[in-house]
Amino acid sequence: MSLFLLIGLPIYSWSNNDKDAKRKKEKTQILIVGLADNVKSNYYYNEKIAEETGIPVDRIHEQFNLIIAQNIASALPNSGCTFIAGNDNQLSKEFADQIEVKGEGENSTSSLSNLPSAALEQALAQAQASYLLVLNQHYLKRQEQPMRTVFHIVSYTLYDKNKKEILSGNQFFTYMKLESPEKIKEISRKSSSKIATSIVKSLDL
DSSP states (O other): OOHHHHTTOOHHHHHHHHHHHHHHHTOEEEEEEEOTTOEEESSOOHHHHHHHHOOOGGGHHHHHHHHHHHHHHHHOTTSSEEEEEOOTTTSOHHHHHTSEEESOGGGOEEEOTTSOHHHHHHHHHHHTOSEEEEEEEEEEEEEOSSSOEEEEEEEEEEEETTSOEEEEEEEEEEESSOOOHHHHHHHTHHHHHHHHHHHHHHTTO
16 A cells, blocks of 8 residues: 555645646647648639638638648547647648649549658647648539539548548538628538547547
C-alpha cells in the first residue's frame, strides 16, 4: 500500500485531474489547409461571386476556405481530435501551391506527390499536428430545374504525416442564390460537421 493511501491524501481526485489533463494534451491535432484559387463553378465567374456575396474578388477562395475550416474546427469539441485552421502565419503560399488538384465537384481529388516530405513535416510540426486536411475545392453548381438551386460542394482529403491518403470525400449544402459570408457560415454548419464526423470515425477517435 502506498504512503499516500496510508495518510489519507485525496489521491483519487488528483489522479482524475491528471488523467483529464493528459487526455486533453493527447488529443489528435489535424491541420486544415484550404488551397488558393479553389473556387470553381459551372455558372459563376469570380466577379459575379463577388457581386452576390460581397466578398472582394481577390479574397473569394480565402473567405470560403476560412468559413468551412472554422465550422469544422468548432463542430466536435468533445471528440478525440482538435482541428486547426491553417493561415498565412503558419503556412507559406508555396506549400499550398505544391498540392495538386484534379477534377471538379464530386470528382475533385488532390495529391501530395509534388509536395516535399520535409515541407509537410515542417508544417505539421509547427501546428503540432499529426494529420493534414486539404480542402480541395469549392464547386458552385447551379441548376435551373426543378427550381433554381446552387449546390456548394466541398471536396476534401485527409493525409497522414507520411503523405498517405486516409480519407477522401465531399459534402454539399444548398441555397437559392449566393449569400453573404455570415449566411454561408450558418448554412454550411451541418455539412461541415459531417466532414468532421467522417474524419473522427476514420481515425477511430
